[in-house]
Amino acid sequence: MTRAELIHQIKEKRSFLCVGLDTDLTKIPEHLLDDEDPIYSFNKAIIDATADLCVAYKPNIAFYECYGLKGWQSLQKTWAALPKDCFSIADAKRGDIGNTSGRYAMAFFDESNSGLGFDSITIAPYMGKDSVTPFLEFKDKWAIVLALTSNEGSLDFQNFENKKGLQLFEQVIDKVNTWGNIDNLMYVVGATRGEGFIKIREHAPEHFLLVPGVGAQGGSLEDVCKYGMNKDCGLLVNSTRGIIYASKGRDFAERAREEALKLQKEMEIELLKAGIIS
Numbered sequence: 347m348t349r350a351e352l353i354h355q356i357k358e359k360r361s362f363l364c365v366g367l368d369t370d371l372t373k374i375p376e377h378l379l380d381d382e383d384p385i386y387s388f389n390k391a392i393i394d395a396t397a398d399l400c401v402a403y404k405p406n407i408a409f410y411e412c413y414g415l416k417g418w419q420s421l422q423k424t425w426a427a428l429p430k431d432c433f434s435i436a437d438a439k440r441g442d443i444g445n446t447s448g449r450y451a452m453a454f455f456d457e458s459n460s461g462l463g464f465d466s467i468t469i470a471p472y473m474g475k476d477s478v479t480p481f482l483e484f485k486d487k488w489a490i491v492l493a494l495t496s497n498e499g500s501l502d503f504q505n506f507e508n509k510k511g512l513q514l515f516e517q518v519i520d521k522v523n524t525w526g527n528i529d530n531l532m533y534v535v536g537a538t539r540g541e542g543f544i545k546i547r548e549h550a551p552e553h554f555l556l557v558p559g560v561g562a563q564g565g566s567l568e569d570v571c572k573y574g575m576n577k578d579c580g581l582l583v584n585s586t587r588g589i590i591y592a593s594k595g596r597d598f599a600e601r602a603r604e605e606a607l608k609l610q611k612e613m614e615i616e617l618l619k620a621g622i623i624s
């Protein structure tokens with residue numbers, strides 16, 4: 347998906363919601379466990395219930411690869427079931443020497459080889475340029491690079507300052523910006539980082555940001571928009587557990603829709619406030 351198409355979807359759906367698909371067999375409704383592929387049954391119901399309210403879906407690959415071959419099959423079926431107007435994110439946090447990163451890119455981007463054709467993949471940038479650039483060689487595909495993450499441990503390294511007073515996440519963005527552009531690079535910034543978005547926008551004013559941490563992790567959507575929104579919106583805000591596990595009963599898909607709708611309504615207000623939609 348191109349940047350223009352993504353912005354168009356945000357305006358059409360009046361939403362910049364990304365629904366996370368971290369599907370855990372211990373958390374899904376029991377009545378699904380007898381299905382042939384419970385993970386897929388759950389995901390399909392969540393997708394059908396939320397497709398008009400969100401612009402992106404983000405399966406976290408750990409929740410699939412932990413089940414081996416069956417998990418990869420559930421992931422493939424899930425990817426194939428994603429609506430074509432939604433941006434797809436493989437939250438895989440890959441990155442290795444160039445030769446290996448090239449294979450990771452094939453695995454997640456090249457449908458003819460792997461059966462998976464995600465629009466984007468999350469990347470850990472620690473190994474540097476040759477670990478990231480193989481993901482940038484695919485047309486209309488995106489590398490979403492970790493910058494300032496939502497978790498507690500993020501500040502173990504990400505705020506280390508260099509002699510010029512620049513924190514590590516700022517240096518990462520400055521460097522990674524030289525390898526790609528606003529049409530193929532995004533950054534991950536946690537919703538829990540509040541005013542941290544001000545610094546992020548100093549280094550990446552136009553890039554889209556993938557923002558996890560709203561919902562179960564307690565991040566504030568209002569703060570994310572206040573400090574992180576740009577003229578094109580520039581945000582994909584993810585919520586996973588807060589949506590997909592709203593109920594463990596037979597009403598799980600309806601309850602997921604209700605939670606997604608609440609976020610979509612808040613997002614619509616933010617888009618109106620910013621003059622991005624009218």
Ligand SMILES: O=c1ccn([C@@H]2O[C@H](COP(=O)(O)O)[C@@H](O)[C@H]2O)c(=O)[nH]1
Nearest residue numbers: 406495496497536558562563585586587
């Ligand atoms: O900084 C980061 C980067 C990735 N994640 C991932 O996003 C979702 C969040 O799920 P919630 O249930 O909404 O908390 C999950 O897949 C994480 O691995 C993140 O949380 N923070």
